[in-house]
Amino acid sequence: MTKVLVATEKPFAAAAVEGIKETVENAGFEFALLEKYEGQEALIEAAKTADAMIIRSDKATKEVLDAAKNLKIIIRAGAGYDNIDLVAATANNIVAMNTPGQNSNAVAELALGMMVFQARNHFNGKAGTELKGKKLGIHAYGNVGRYVANIAKGFGMQVFAFDPFVKKEDIEKDGVIALNSVEDLYSNCQFISLHIPANDKTKKSINFELLNSMPKGGTLVNTARKEVIHEEDLLKLMEDRNDFTYLSDIAPDCRADFENKHEGRFFFTPKKMGAQTAEANINAGIAGANQIINFIKNGDITFKVN
Numbered sequence: 001m002t003k004v005l006v007a008t009e010k011p012f013a014a015a016a017v018e019g020i021k022e023t024v025e026n027a028g029f030e031f032a033l034l035e036k037y038e039g040q041e042a043l044i045e046a047a048k049t050a051d052a053m054i055i056r057s058d059k060a061t062k063e064v065l066d067a068a069k070n071l072k073i074i075i076r077a078g079a080g081y082d083n084i085d086l087v088a089a090t091a092n093n094i095v096a097m098n099t100p101g102q103n104s105n106a107v108a109e110l111a112l113g114m115m116v117f118q119a120r121n122h123f124n125g126k127a128g129t130e131l132k133g134k135k136l137g138i139h140a141y142g143n144v145g146r147y148v149a150n151i152a153k154g155f156g157m158q159v160f161a162f163d164p165f166v167k168k169e170d171i172e173k174d175g176v177i178a179l180n181s182v183e184d185l186y187s188n189c190q191f192i193s194l195h196i197p198a199n200d201k202t203k204k205s206i207n208f209e210l211l212n213s214m215p216k217g218g219t220l221v222n223t224a225r226k227e228v229i230h231e232e233d234l235l236k237l238m239e240d241r242n243d244f245t246y247l248s249d250i251a252p253d254c255r256a257d258f259e260n261k262h263e264g265r266f267f268f269t270p271k272k273m274g275a276q277t278a279e280a281n282i283n284a285g286i287a288g289a290n291q292i293i294n295f296i297k298n299g300d301i302t303f304k305v306n
């Protein structure tokens, strides 16, 4: 029987697990669950007998994929698939897919939530500022970027975007001003919300020059990946400009420097939690289960990324 393994170090909400189990079993497949595991060994061991897998930010390394001798498909229940070794997946004849859009609203709500939290001084009782009328630049206008734009317009923000892969007219029909370059975006907007993927081109690409061009009160909101930030540059900027703030879904590697020197000018979630809502877990998890079923039964490769 086709065995579908859900392997999540950071578990889905219980309702999502139930929904995935039901979907998988209704299709006549076997359901297996590995949650809150410690270390790659546990993942490698569980992967050995799986025909299909659903993961989150779990690391599907070459070791995992080489060991998974029966594996035909691996689903990243979410958007960013930088945690899957795509070369190893292809070499092992494993189809890799993501579930685009399914958890995007949750991530967008966290981006705006962190902005409000910071603008109101972490709710410490002192007078803060409002988002209304401020300029927000969306760096990459994909699924999450679109949701962020929509919510930000509700706050009365002026919303701008830059994305070389999206037509200007597609951005502007959402009532968002499309800018011509990343430099224009950063130099125009007090708030920047990052939505670029982490890959060889983007890692460490958010550098001193870009960040330093942001207007007074510059606030960088990162619900993408910590790897896209040039952390040495960010730290230098934090030293040079005491008006600058960094908000991130998970802490940078240089977290201790922020804690020691920049109190009140940063916020980091303790665990990556942009997509950590019941709704997002249900949407992404069940979409992943259906993608597995459609692939195994009908050869459907929509959302294949390798």
Ligand code: 3PG
Pocket (backbone or CB within 6 Å): 010, 056, 057, 058, 077, 078, 079, 080, 081, 103, 272, 273, 274, 275, 276
């Ligand atoms: C994504 O790429 O979809 C998000 O970063 C969510 O990651 P998570 O499933 O590990 O919370």
